[in-house]
Amino acid sequence: MEWFLLQLPGHTTHRLQPLDKAFFKPLETNYTQASERWFRSNPERAVTQYQVARATKCSIWKSATIETAINALRSSGVWPVNRHVFNYSHFVASEVLRPSVNPTSEASRLGN
Secondary structure, eight states: OOOOOOOOOOOOHHHHHHHHHHHHHHHHHHHHHHHHEEEEEEEOOOOHHHHHHHHHHHHHHHHHHHHHHHHHHTTTTTTTTTSSSSGGGGGGGGGGHHHOOOOHHHHHHHTT
């Protein structure tokens, strides 16, 4: 079995992870809507773990669709594979992690 080490450019994983791109935002929106509906219909009641669980369940069922999965994989370029889904400007933030000084020239300048 062969193993490959893959390093993603820093500050870019939010663009490359399908769940971040297409699932968590709809989940958050659906959860907020379910919670607001509950609060409007139960203004005097305290929220319990049961209401949180119910709102979460309903939100997941609305968010976790085949269409969402397909859009997530497509938008991140995972499937179908699309190397051109991003351009260089999308990865500029990763440049801050590159060393600004060439270590070999710095060592020679210091006499090492």
